[in-house]
Amino acid sequence: MSLGACPSPDGRQSIPLLMANELFDLVRDDLAKVEQELALQSVSAVEPVAEISSYLLGGGGKRLRPALLLLAAGYSNYQGTAAVRLGAVVELIHSATLIHDDIIDGAQLRRGRPSSNARWGNHMSVLAGDWLYMQAFQMALAERNFRVLDLLIELTQNMVEGELLQLTSIGRIDMTEQEAIELSVRKTACLFSGCARLGAVLGRQDDATEFALAEYGRYAGLAFQLVDDLLDFTASPSQLGKPVLSDLKEGKVTLPLIYALASDGTAGRKLVAKVLEEKDFISVKPEQITRLVHETGALDRARSLAREFADRAKSSLNGSGSGEYNRALQTVPDFILARDS
Numbered sequence: 001m002s003l004g005a006c007p008s009p010d011g012r013q014s015i016p017l018l019m020a021n022e023l024f025d026l027v028r029d030d031l032a033k034v035e036q037e038l039a040l041q042s043v044s045a046v047e048p049v050a051e052i053s054s055y056l057l058g059g060g061g062k063r064l065r066p067a068l069l070l071l072a073a074g075y076s077n078y079q080g081t082a083a084v085r086l087g088a089v090v091e092l093i094h095s096a097t098l099i100h101d102d103i104i105d106g107a108q109l110r111r112g113r114p115s116s117n118a119r120w121g122n123h124m125s126v127l128a129g130d131w132l133y134m135q136a137f138q139m140a141l142a143e144r145n146f147r148v149l150d151l152l153i154e155l156t157q158n159m160v161e162g163e164l165l166q167l168t169s170i171g172r173i174d175m176t177e178q179e180a181i182e183l184s185v186r187k188t189a190c191l192f193s194g195c196a197r198l199g200a201v202l203g204r205q206d207d208a209t210e211f212a213l214a215e216y217g218r219y220a221g222l223a224f225q226l227v228d229d230l231l232d233f234t235a236s237p238s239q240l241g242k243p244v245l246s247d248l249k250e251g252k253v254t255l256p257l258i259y260a261l262a263s264d265g266t267a268g269r270k271l272v273a274k275v276l277e278e279k280d281f282i283s284v285k286p287e288q289i290t291r292l293v294h295e296t297g298a299l300d301r302a303r304s305l306a307r308e309f310a311d312r313a314k315s316s317l318n319g320s321g322s323g324e325y326n327r328a329l330q331t332v333p334d335f336i337l338a339r340d341s
Contacts, residue, residue, distance in 0.1 A: 052116050056128075065191060066091050092135055173273055189219075232247050
């Protein structure tokens, strides 16, 4: 399984992986069933879509979104097979967005391996991404639950709108904090929110509980995206599975850089503007940018906001669910903050 324990270089399990083992014990068997469902969906496709989808789905990943849906369903006292199928659905949707994101960004690596577009080209990959979207909705349709379909359509629309908004912001050095957060809500947090909300829908919870879980997922997703933004400046290429500072090379000005520019002023703005202009680190060295975000305190400010989002996620829960699932959901934001890849 993708959540199996992997040792750190010194032979010990890393803190995030130890947390993952404890966190996902409640849903480990169901996560294995999600993996089986994903494998079945991949082999059911025509070639080469089956090859591309199997390659992507087999490329690792924490399966955090299916796990969140399963935990929310347990919290909502749901027992049944629909949570497993919908867990596979949200992972298919997530995988489709990764394919399309890599095509748009021209990314060559995904989780340390060649991206699908690097292996099969843009034309083949975009069609594979489209197939994953359609397959996800075909699976969801089998549930015969219009509430589920409404939520999936809404979150998918938000994610597409987020990608469109990001395209319009490429190369913008004047991105504001609020604009960056709104982008994160659409691109990342809405799927987390939808996963948690689907658990409440399956458990036929009241509006207040459904809203609480939706808010929980939204803030957890915002924390997740902000940690991603931080890792782009602080992690190694082996941890990220792609080159560091990829966001800036692709023209994306994320929150840590927004905070750095707000503190540094003219000198930092000139450095960032040159990278955005050249779309690479030619006149400016990557070390100059990492030094900028460190010396301005931008990383500390971004970490503080990530912790605030994580705390808001926890406080969103009303505590009315099953005790063990409540404790697990309370741990998810800590796992998100502790991850290093």
